[in-house]
Amino acid sequence: MTVDTRLRCSICGNPVDGDGEVCADCIADGRAERELGRRKFLRNSLIGAMGLFGVGYLGLALKNLFPASGPLGKLQNIGPINKFTNNYTLIDYTGAGFPDGVYVRQKSPGVIQAFDFHCAHLQCPVQWNSSLKEFQCPCHGSVYNANGQHIAGPAPRGLWPHVVKIANGNVYIGGQID
Amino acid sequence: MKPANWVIDRMGIRSFINLQLYHRVPRRVSPLDFLGLGTLFVFINQVVTGIILATWYNASVTGAYQSVQRIMHTVPLGWLIRDLHYWGANFMVVLVFLHMLRGYYIGAYRKPRELVWLSGVGLLLITILFSFTGYLLPWDQQSYWATMVGTWMPFYMPVIGYYIVLLMRGGPYITGVTLTRFYAIHVLVLPALFLLVFGLHFYMVLSKQLTMVEEAEKLPKEKQRGLVTFFPTTVFQMTMFLVILSAALLYFSINFHAPLLAIADPLNKAHYVPIPLWFFFSIYQLLKYIPPALDAFGIIGLPTIGILMLVLLPFIDKIPDRKPSERKGYVYSGGIVVAAIVVLTYLGAVNQGVAAPVQAASSYLSTNAATKTATLTLLGGYGTTNGGFNFNGAANGAMVVTIPQGWTLDVAFTNDGSLNHSAAITASQTSSTALAATDETPNPVLGDAPGAKSSFTFKATTAGNYVIACLVPGHIQLGMWAKLVVAPSGTPSIKL
Ligand code: FES
Numbered sequence: 001m002t003v004d005t006r007l008r009c010s011i012c013g014n015p016v017d018g019d020g021e022v023c024a025d026c027i028a029d030g031r032a033e034r035e036l037g038r039r040k041f042l043r044n045s046l047i048g049a050m051g052l053f054g055v056g057y058l059g060l061a062l063k064n065l066f067p068a069s070g071p072l073g074k075l076q077n078i079g080p081i082n083k084f085t086n087n088y089t090l091i092d093y094t095g096a097g098f099p100d101g102v103y104v105r106q107k108s109p110g111v112i113q114a115f116d117f118h119c120a121h122l123q124c125p126v127q128w129n130s131s132l133k134e135f136q137c138p139c140h141g142s143v144y145n146a147n148g149q150h151i152a153g154p155a156p157r158g159l160w161p162h163v164v165k166i167a168n169g170n171v172y173i174g175g176q177i178d
Numbered sequence: 179m180k181p182a183n184w185v186i187d188r189m190g191i192r193s194f195i196n197l198q199l200y201h202r203v204p205r206r207v208s209p210l211d212f213l214g215l216g217t218l219f220v221f222i223n224q225v226v227t228g229i230i231l232a233t234w235y236n237a238s239v240t241g242a243y244q245s246v247q248r249i250m251h252t253v254p255l256g257w258l259i260r261d262l263h264y265w266g267a268n269f270m271v272v273l274v275f276l277h278m279l280r281g282y283y284i285g286a287y288r289k290p291r292e293l294v295w296l297s298g299v300g301l302l303l304i305t306i307l308f309s310f311t312g313y314l315l316p317w318d319q320q321s322y323w324a325t326m327v328g329t330w331m332p333f334y335m336p337v338i339g340y341y342i343v344l345l346m347r348g349g350p351y352i353t354g355v356t357l358t359r360f361y362a363i364h365v366l367v368l369p370a371l372f373l374l375v376f377g378l379h380f381y382m383v384l385s386k387q388l389t390m391v392e393e394a395e396k397l398p399k400e401k402q403r404g405l406v407t408f409f410p411t412t413v414f415q416m417t418m419f420l421v422i423l424s425a426a427l428l429y430f431s432i433n434f435h436a437p438l439l440a441i442a443d444p445l446n447k448a449h450y451v452p453i454p455l456w457f458f459f460s461i462y463q464l465l466k467y468i469p470p471a472l473d474a475f476g477i478i479g480l481p482t483i484g485i486l487m488l489v490l491l492p493f494i495d496k497i498p499d500r501k502p503s504e505r506k507g508y509v510y511s512g513g514i515v516v517a518a519i520v521v522l523t524y525l526g527a528v529n530q531g532v533a534a535p536v537q538a539a540s541s542y543l544s545t546n547a548a549t550k551t552a553t554l555t556l557l558g559g560y561g562t563t564n565g566g567f568n569f570n571g572a573a574n575g576a577m578v579v580t581i582p583q584g585w586t587l588d589v590a591f592t593n594d595g596s597l598n599h600s601a602a603i604t605a606s607q608t609s610s611t612a613l614a615a616t617d618e619t620p621n622p623v624l625g626d627a628p629g630a631k632s633s634f635t636f637k638a639t640t641a642g643n644y645v646i647a648c649l650v651p652g653h654i655q656l657g658m659w660a661k662l663v664v665a666p667s668g669t670p671s672i673k674l
Contacts, residue, residue: 062345065348066341066344067344067350090445096350097353098349098351098353098354098444099444099445100351101444101445101446117446118326118351121473122330123330123351125323125445125450127449138449138452139451154465154473156473156474176350
């Protein structure tokens, strides 16, 4: 059994020379032009439909996986104001739905400061150094002063502050402010 | 007909298989030829051990850590399966790296093998993503904080940066949402992607090998004598290679266990210092040398350039059939990059973190003017500064202790590090013996064991500059020394 491996014209089925899609005869009598135009249209609608499916699923996935940007975290009562001194203490803030470290102090009577403990560089946990009065990051050495401002190291900005509210002698901490 | 033959027959691939099995290859092969095969083998190890681990693992904040503990301690041979998976991951990164290095050296990326190379680059990236996502799953301190740092890196990409962070984490920080996300990517998305890209890679390798067969057959008869058939000669060599590789994998798994630190603590109350995955050490270390202004470039720009170079390589170095000796520029520059990666990885490994000593300098020195005695608290290997080669967290003479002539210095030494350390007063930084046998902790060359305490007394009779050093061989050279100044007069002081 011998197999004829020559390519054939996709319209009339006669062998073609080279690797053309259609034969010279079909081109000559104009059948090729009509047929190829029709094929192009069908091919494009195929690609279009596939593209739509793709975009649809991608959109579905992104919409589903992208976190909804809701309001800032809820206010959380962290105790009476006189509990806080001039020295920072680390508070477990859960108002955003997950545990988050927030450094809180009473800077001067009635003035509360609250900073997120994630370093503004790559979010390592910073540590409050009470003798030097600064926040130090153990990862790449960023340093912030007691007001959360960046003073050394690679961080591009200061620590992220949190919402603070004082009511009835109690301190409330809210979500992180950008 | 044997079942295998029946399948091959019905699939109509007999001639293809025969061509693969009996094509002629050079008799002498190098183990370097089998690095790709080794990678495939380790990948299969990852699939098998990974599926078993997945049956016991619980991807939740409350259950992940406990389920890993159960795998380690309760599940039959669970520890071995976990260690095989852990070491397999490390082996795979190394094997992929070496495999690419070899391809680079012999120029195997050139026409017509561009797609082999490009799919190889894809497999490298997928392998790294595998490690990155798998790292979080044990949910211990190490995995939690390394992921916190790693997932913040895209933040420095222009425009889309923060959106990518949010998408990866599923929120502003690492939570249970991140854990399930990483788990799904690790066990569903990446394996499928890997097999897809690997299919292309392997298909291209096989079909390009056929041109090698043709070339081999075209050789003059005399030259063909060095050729053997792929099966069984080369296949046997491959099997031996895999036996050695799997023995190494087993050896590491049995002797060095995958770490499991304390459970992830989002408040980090124990002051854990985050460290990255080991194959990010080089980038991490490099970031320490570039000025803060270029930091974002280092985090985003350098890896991007690196990947871009790998992708563009086949289109830059195009001249076919050039031997390594004819492409010296490529070989040397590649060599320099690899050497830099190795050195930076090593430096990164010994210099993890810069944990600043939290104690004030003055807390290390107490004085009694009446008896003219000063007491120096000396913590050897305190924290991670200088890879642990420090006193009180200071290395290379950064700590300066000054006492007046005629005073006595009581040195209370504690080895706070993880290696043996000692303390002694020496004449200079190049001296390897103490001034006198009384000016050192007992047996200073061997050093005190970690956690041990010892003390000695130094009489400051002669003014001058001295050195406090660890006399365990090599430690001074690594920077484990401080300055001791005996001043003609004044009061004792310490500076860190
Ligand atoms: S994460 Fe704090 S300095 Fe890099």
